[in-house]
Amino acid sequence: MQDTGNKTILSERSLAARYDRTVRTLQRWRARGYGPACMRIGGSIFYRLEDVEAFEARMRKGGEDM
Secondary structure (H helix, E strand, O other): OEEEEOOOEEEHHHHHHHOOOOOHHHHHHHHOOOOOOEEEOOEEEEEEEHHHHHHHHOOEEEEEOO
C-alpha cells in the first residue's frame, strides 16, 4: 500500500490479501466487470483506497447505515 499525498493506492496483491482472495480471483472479477474500480499503470493494476471502500459499502448488507 502506498500513500500518495492524500490518496492511498493498493497493489493488486495488497487488495487480494485484504479480501483473503487470490490475485487470479481479482483478475476474474475485472474480466466480469465486478469489484472495485482499478487503474492500469505500466502494465500493473492498482486500486485507490477510496474506490475499494466505495465498493465495500455497495456490497454491505444490513446494518444501521442503510
